[in-house]
Amino acid sequence: VIPGWFSEISPMWPGEAHSLKVEKILFQGKSDFQDVMVFQSSTYGKVLVLDGVIQITERDECAYQEMITHLPLCSIPSPKKVLVIGGGDGGVLREVARHTSVEQIDICEIDAMVVDVSKQFFPEIAVGFQDPRVNLKIGDGVAFLKAVPEGTYDAIIVDSSDPIGPAQELFEKPFFGSVAKALRPGGVVCTQAESIWLHMHIIEDIVANCRQVFKGSVNYAWTTVPTYPSGVIGFMLCSTEGPAVDFKHPINPIDSDENLSKSKRPLRFYNREIHSAAFCLPSFAKKVIDSK
Numbered sequence: 096v097i098p099g100w101f102s103e104i105s106p107m108w109p110g111e112a113h114s115l116k117v118e119k120i121l122f123q124g125k126s127d128f129q130d131v132m133v134f135q136s137s138t139y140g141k142v143l144v145l146d147g148v149i150q151i152t153e154r155d156e157c158a159y160q161e162m163i164t165h166l167p168l169c170s171i172p173s174p175k176k177v178l179v180i181g182g183g184d185g186g187v188l189r190e191v192a193r194h195t196s197v198e199q200i201d202i203c204e205i206d207a208m209v210v211d212v213s214k215q216f217f218p219e220i221a222v223g224f225q226d227p228r229v230n231l232k233i234g235d236g237v238a239f240l241k242a243v244p245e246g247t248y249d250a251i252i253v254d255s256s257d258p259i260g261p262a263q264e265l266f267e268k269p270f271f272g273s274v275a276k277a278l279r280p281g282g283v284v285c286t287q288a289e290s291i292w293l294h295m296h297i298i299e300d301i302v303a304n305c306r307q308v309f310k311g312s313v314n315y316a317w318t319t320v321p322t323y324p325s326g327v328i329g330f331m332l333c334s335t336e337g338p339a340v341d342f343k344h345p346i347n348p349i350d351s352d353e354n355l356s357k358s359k360r361p362l363r364f365y366n367r368e369i370h371s372a373a374f375c376l377p378s379f380a381k382k383v384i385d386s387k
């Protein structure tokens with residue numbers, strides 16, 4: 096360990112570690128589920144770390160929060176009921192709230208400390224909790240989904256950490272089954288789906304499971320987030336049987352001048368071109384993902 100630096104060392108990315116220069120440690124705690132830390136970095140703003148893994152930084156969270164939210168919501172005509180599993184920092188809520196068609200935003204986050212720490216240290220991100228359409232449930236997303244009546248949601252966003260620790264079950268087939276049940280026909284789900292540089296085997300399994308569970312379309316998209324391992328992060332975009340969803344061509348634009356002028360905080364990353372581009376894959380990934 097180099098004094099004054101945080102290195103993200105994990106068996107999930109052996110032999111490599113992204114490091115950030117630390118100005119000051121702002122919070123250290125242990126919740127019922129994981130170690131929670133916040134530090135002021137020299138060049139990426141404040142950083143949230145769970146069990147030694149970077150979750151968000153002020154400088155590049157826009158890429159992840161905007162893409163994981165608008166890839167699904169801009170792919171269906173008029174999302175009304177949205178569920179967020181995880182997402183306790185509030186960033187996805189902030190992005191969902193941009194969609195004026197949305198009437199109800201339910202969120203199920205397992206760790207209350209993540210919510211409290213985000214509200215205290217990341218007000219620009221936790222602002223999402225202030226929207227009157229938001230209903231926060233602190234609990235296990237797996238149990239929450241099992242209790243949801245069939246066909247309740249237009250869209251579900253699974254904003255999880257990695258499949259080691261509290262989020263492990265969110266990468267398994269039974270969970271995808273309960274997501275499909277909770278979605279209406281032609282409803283969509285977007286899940287955090289790791290890195291094509293590091294996790295092709297995990298992605299291969301997720302894609303195979305999704306193709307068995309979701310009978311609409313199943314696509315993999317990816318984007319750049321400098322502070323995530325290998326600098327990229329992926330998303331599974333799936334729809335249930337019903338009205339067709341073409342994820343690659345957003346039919347419900349959020350980046351129109353009218354929308355942008357109305358919102359307090361402009362979109363810093365997402366636009367309709369980068370939406371479509373997100374589904375273009377390098378050959379080594381395409382070979383695996385398209386063959387499943």
Ligand SMILES: NCCCN[C@H]1CC[C@H](N)CC1
Pocket residue numbers: 148149150151159182183184186254255256257287323324328
């Ligand atoms: N809203 C917080 C985002 C959590 N997603 C991250 C993706 C990359 C992982 N290594 C850690 C979690």
